Amino acid sequence: MVKISRHHHLEENRQFSQFTLTKSRYGRILRTPLCPLRLGEYFDPELDRDDDADSTTDPGTFLEHIAGPECEESRGYNGHTVSALTVQSARTAQCLLRKPTGDEEDAQGHVAPVWSPEPDDEPWEENSSWMLSGLNSLIVEPELGPSKDWSPVRHGVREVNDYDMWFEDVPHIGMVHHPWCMEVYQRATLKQKNKVDVDGLGEWWELHQVENVKRSNGKMLRYCRQQWWEHERGSEFLITDPLEDAGLVKLLQEAVETSQHFNPADSAFPPRAPNKSTAKSNQQQNTTLDPFSTLPAELLQQILAELPNTSIGAVREVSRAFTHIPISFFYPLVRRDYPWIWEADQETSAALPQYSRWTKAVIDKAARKLNKSGDLVSREEDKIVTGQHSTASDPDSLTNAAVGNGNDEDHITPISLPRFETNWFKLYASLKKHSGSLPGLRNRERIWRDCQQIITMIDEMRARSA
Known part of the structure; x- marks a missing residue:
């Protein structure tokens, strides 16, 4: 079970006039009249204090540790390395x-x-x-x-x-x-x-196949998954929201082009500037010696599609026939190399246009959803109103949010990238650059790879029983 301690940034909705605050390089102590949180609350008695903090507190007053960047407390993740909003539903x-x-x-x-x-x-x-x-x-x-x-x-x-x-x-x-x-x-x-197969998942579980999955990031997962969850620094991504990661949402939004002049048939790369004195002779020589120069564009793109990604840049260097690689060429590459980016898959968006109402309850509980324009809304705008004030520790808030009224407002619609208004080269380059640094995206890839193994095992299970 994951325990999330009160490792938060101090800016997080706090009225400091209500608190007595002391500082150290390992963190801060708040002396607060508020009731203790039910989720991973603790106080470190060894932490240094200033003279203005009492050693005892009044009845009903609780001490709360706010982690500093160098805090080594292992009973929870440090708020300087992961946001509480992105992990607080990991226990749901x-x-x-x-x-x-x-x-x-x-x-x-x-x-x-x-x-x-x-x-x-x-x-x-x-x-x-x-x-x-x-x-x-x-x-x-x-x-x-x-x-x-x-x-x-x-x-x-x-x-x-x-x-x-x-x-x-x-x-x-x-x-x-x-x-x-x-x-x-x-x-x-x-x-x-090409179908949602939940029955296969249940039947697979009944055959005691869970332990046969070679889990992605298995070594780190085994270390953290003891009788109590070990909050190892660097393992925060294992419990981070894989659906609505703020960094991923921003990355997807930035790939959508709003200019009316955008054309996916345009080159993904800027034009080359050849040396004027040798341009004519080079052109004649390349036409003679470059076997790709006479091939149609469709065949050139088919050749590129068969190459490993590292060779695409190399072939552009040796053949001017590959100078123009259209932006649209990277659309199938995104789907092939990043299949867990279902926002880029129109078939998935059509078949599963929404997350379930149960997932909406989880995401709403963390106050992270998208408005109709695809922008992140603030936490104040994103509160659940169900007839009573619901908090992150209130189990009824999950129920109220999930049951809903049976309409589209009970669901969250993930981003669906438009085929002809998305800069697929920009998206591909961004995913390649940031996949290791976005914790929610890392967790999505990890879960996806585990699911691929499970699906293969389900197919093998059914083949044996046929």
Whole structure:
């Protein structure tokens, strides 16, 4: 389980007149009358204090450590290396479980009725043998029994047994996962199989195949995933929002061209300036010696498409026939080399135009969504209003946001890049440059690669049983 400590930047919505503040190079201490947060609160008694801070506090007053850049506290991630907004929903879980058949009794003696459609069902649930549970942000160890308070109760299943593996005689047993990860899986299976295959995922889990996946970034993941989560510096991306990463959103937005003069058939590279004294002789020589100079543009692009990326620049240096490489040439390269950028895939955007209402609850909880123009809205504009004030620690805020009214406002629509108004070369170059530095994008790639393995294992599983 991931624990997120109060490692925040001081600028984050604070009225400092209400606090007594002390400083050190390892962090700061706030003496505050506010109640303690439920998520990863702690105070380091060894931290140096100034004389103006009392050694004791009044009843109802709590001390809170605000991490400095050099803070080495391992009980949470440092707010100078990762934003609390991008990780605070990492503990939100959901379960994939078989639909109730009306004959399973839980530990409390309750029998869920036979599954029937409900307004908050996902499109795939209607024809699937599987369903989703409600949400939970307080998953406990399996030895302590099933986690409590899955909310809302869906299809009459009050008690969900969340386990890492399937057991035959356990009623309403479910595969626990992040709603984030289910979104990535659906798009990966759509890309690889042209359909969303959730049934295959559930059947794969029932065959105890989870441990057979060779996880991306496996060494770091194994180190962090102990009985308690180890908050190793550099591993922050493992729990960062893979869907609405602010850096990725900005990168995608900047690739869209608004000028009416933009043409994807234009060259991605500036024209060369040949030496005037030798231009004519070079042109005659190149026409004679360059075998590519007589080929049509379509064939030249086909040749480029077969080359490794590192050779594209090299072939431009040795042959002027490849001087003009259109911007549109990089569109299939983006889809080939970065398949997890589903915003560039029109087929995926058409088949899965929205994130699920459950994912919207997770993203809204972190106050990070897009408005209709595709711009990031401020946290003040992005609060959930559900009849009562909801906070990041309020489990009911997840439920209220998820249930909604069954309309498009209950969903978040990811960016869909227009085919002929996007500078695909600019996007390709930006992805190549920043993929390792955007934590949400790194996490999306990691989950996507794991999903690819799972999909292959599902196909092999079905081939064996055919």
